Amino acid sequence: MVNSFINKKSSINAEKWLLKSCIFAVLLLIFTPTSAQNAVLKRADRAYQDLAFPDAIRLYQKVLKKKFNKTAMIRLANCYRLTHNYKAAAAQYAKVVALNQIPPINYFNYAQALMNNGAYQEAEQWYQRYAKEKPGDPRGAKFAESCRNIEAFYQDSAWFQLQNYPYNSSEDDFGPAWFKNGIIFGSARGEGDIIGSRYQWNDQPFLDLYFAPVEPSGQPLGRPRLLNGKLNSRFHEAGCTVDEKNRLIYFTRNNYFHGKKGVDASGMINLKLFYAEVSVGGWKNLRGLPFNSDAYSVGHPAIDPAGEFLYFISDMPGGFGGTDIYRARRSGNSWSQPENLGPVINTPGNEMFPFIHRNGRLFFASDGLGGLGGLDIFQVSLPAKAITPPINLGSPINSAFDDFGLIKSSDQLYGFFSSNRPGGKGGDDLYHFSILQPGLKAVVIDQETQ
Template sequence: MRNIFYSSLIALIGIVLVGCSAEKYFNEGDKHYEYLRYSEAIASYEKGIKKDRNLEVLEKMGNAYYFMGKYEKAMELYEECMANKSAADKLNFYYARALMATGKTKEAKGYLTRYLLRHPNDVVAGMLLSSVNSINERYIDTSLFTLEKIPTDDFTGAFSAVEYRDGIVFSGEKEVFRGSKQSPWTGNSYLDLYYMEKDEDGNWLSPEILQGTINGKFHEGPASFSKSGDVVYFTRSNYFKRKMEISNEEENNLKIFIAKSEDGKWKHLEELPFNSDNYSCGHPALASDDKTLYFVSDMPGGYGGTDIYVTRFENGEWTKPENLGETVNTPGNEMFPYMHDDGILYFSSDAHNSMGGLDVFLTYEYNGRWMKPENLNYPLNSLKDDFSFVLSEDNTTGFVTSSRANKDELYEFKKNAPTFILYGRARKKDSFDPVAGVTVEITRGSDGKVITMTSDKDGKFEYQLDVEEEYHLLCTKIGCFTRTDKVSTKGKKYSENFYADFIVEEIELNKPIVLEDIFYDFDRWNIRPDAATELDKLVKLLKDNPTIHIEMGSHCDARGKDHYNQVLSDKRALAAVRYLIYKGIAADRLSWKGYGETVPRNQCVNGVKCSEEQHQENRRTEFKVTKL
């Protein structure tokens, strides 16, 4: 259900006009539409358009259906309007919004782009386009949450489940017969607070309405309980002791009330001091200290439709509410805050790159500043509205509300740890030929546990890594160079595959092995940055194989005198050895030799004209194992 802050909670009073002409029905519908009584507005409009299919009225009907969560019907009306060349330009925005709600994000992009070309300063439209462009990011890891719907078949809508005693309390509405008291927004009953718990087999029992004065004639919405469970903060329409209060705009706004449990019933209702008859306050969320309260309001001075505020109980009274600021709040709607014991704030927003409707986000305060909100992604979030996220103390289970099945319903979720798989491969150097029988030791950093395995006939091995761990990999085969690697899952929130590619190379004494990318500038012997990168690989190889001794050999091109090149190559080989020593390799494992221009790799010898690239190929460094 779209725009939950209003659609689920506001009870408005208006004057019903009776007439027979299309204009009278349109005027009647406009009155209802202006005061957000969408179900009544549609009923009046329907009577009028039978006589006159007025374009402006059809557009308002589309909006009314959209806010009631009937997106397909809204799209049908928008399309009829857009077929008319005189249709309002804003319809591109409305239609795109409905397309996003039904999963047609690619189509929505075109309409939003077209609209923004003419209205580049429309912040909300810009946010929706950003959401469309980033939609694939929302599916980065679809295994992090497992959702199971809670059976509430007797309700036309149920939302905002919170833990209470051995079960949950939620807000729900039911279908009512004509003549009964109806919510003018949806045509269903007003919202009440219900309690539901599981039986011994884990099955949910039938909900029971909360007893006492907590449920009244109009809307009661999201609730939040103290740690002891005997104090509740809840949202309700602005009425008290049977009296409905109306704002200057003839609206009945929302207020936050407090009640206390006595003899199994909720009594002693009081409203909080920062409420107002002229703006709404709702969606209370009490922090674990029982003294900090987060809530939602459209009070003046905010950033958009609804913002999140915080107030604290100090010296026997609630402090002046503070807006959480523009990092959290946007020109869109931020709603349904929930502060977990670990200091993470969860809330829902139709901005912040959502999937199109309300999405659940998280943020936290660091050094007095709120961090950029993070989308919890699919499958917790969907293309429809997802909100009222609460997390149990075990940090792995909780509840969320979603309209993904075309009405607001309660879901129980399990938070799964990300999965990390290591895929390894052993292959011969300079080829993809697999090597079987390679021993791989995987050492876990937290406790030093060693897991040993061998590569199969395809040279492969596989291992599932733990979360928040570091691993050291050791790959060995008799007569071959040992190779090592490191893998870490620390700080990673999403499932990921890791790949280890081990090169298996036999150790042959006195066989030159060219370090392909170690080059020198003409007439120079200093180690260039690109050469240092390659020498670092040799450093690792020597550390992985601490029993081998090597000789570094350096070669020059044919330019210059033979004696000079001999001296230059000796300096280059020595420079490489000094670099290895600097990187921690013992000097007694290293020797060097300059070969001058005596062993070219190509035809560029004295008297042969060659390019600079061909000469540079001969300016190279090699190593060979001299001792095991």
């Protein structure tokens, strides 16, 4: 009887165990995929917030194969746009704009991606949609007008000769500045990177400053070399300017100084401006500018020919958009408070890479003033009392892609600029340009008079 009871009890316990095992297995089937998907989504969101867009793309693609997620769809489109995959961006934004109750900025981003792909007629419709949804943002109407008058941007194309800089790398090369008998520019070619660090935004090496000699005509004279001295660090350096006497260099660096990095409240390492004195064989007295801040970025410096005003960009509070152009006046070793150049130049978008020519003209890039698409290069006169409306330089300086960082020779016959247009060697490439017909008219598009 005891044995019978034991066997019966054992049988019952075995059945209970088997039942529990089956229930647990069913629960695993029900909940494990969902938990795994949520984990992947969390990883994707973290990568997106950390600006690790290649990783975010891979993870969001994985999430969207399993289920619908509106936020993931939008963020995937943003990732494609921010990594300059414009075909994939246009295809993904097409899915996003078909959804209900989405932020209107997606209409604008979709239109931008369509412009990048040369689909101007379709882009105009989405710019108009954005203008209707956000009437307080002038970018929608401006870009819709640009799409309607796109041929005007090509009227002087034959008078320019462009050459892809022969020493571009397979990575990013951009932001040239005149220095002695050559140019300094930022590059991710990684020649100074001993550790092999990669920037998670685009999976490229961190940017460093390089010098390349050029002929009096601006034609390349030799291979670039890494700037010696202590200007380059283990983080980003790019976007520089040198005064006309070649005594001071101003440059952009991540918030990193004396071996310490600074972060904002969210843990982000912003950009700061530094300057140093040019010395024999290197640089000395490296220091930061007084209007730097851990809380926001300042960068892309341009010193005027007199060495009096330093122009730069910032996303500091109180601006008109993403990044605005500011200037500060130097008096001895002191600097004035930064002055925003105002709404004629600055837009709800981004203004970047200023350059001041000897003739008093400011050249800069903007994605908020209309044009061929992405960042376009503009020029504007800077008289003492008034600022005239910026003028788009048109094709071939500008394209449907990002064009920026223009510098011009003193005689205005040649120069360099940066672009990520197709046909280059890397992401952003340097281009040399010659003007075959001086005194050309730039493109002015006015909504009322055209």
